[in-house]
Amino acid sequence: MQVRVAEQATEMGLMALIDTVEQALGTPVQTAVKRADEQAFARLNGQNLMYVEDAARKIQQALEGRYPASSVSVRHFESLHPHDAAAQTSNYLS
Secondary structure, eight states: OEEOOOTTOSOOOHHHHHHHHHHHHTSOOOOSOOHHHHHHHHHHHHTSOOOHHHHHHHHHHHHTTTOSSEEEEEEEOOSSSSSOEEEEEEOOOO
């Protein structure tokens, strides 16, 4: 994900950005976790299934108000199939 921060911004707002994405997707951002924690994360994701295209769209819509120039890439690393699923969207005016 890329966002442009206004030149006059006094802070990046990284925690707010993470919160915005988590709220848009309905699940927390996953970092390196223990197996027990990973199972809980998988259960939560199982209750909120979506395609990568939907995830990219939801994140993009959530960012529009605060970050008028942003690009979102979502990739699901497949463990069962020989390919990954990916989606990308942006609202750059160029």
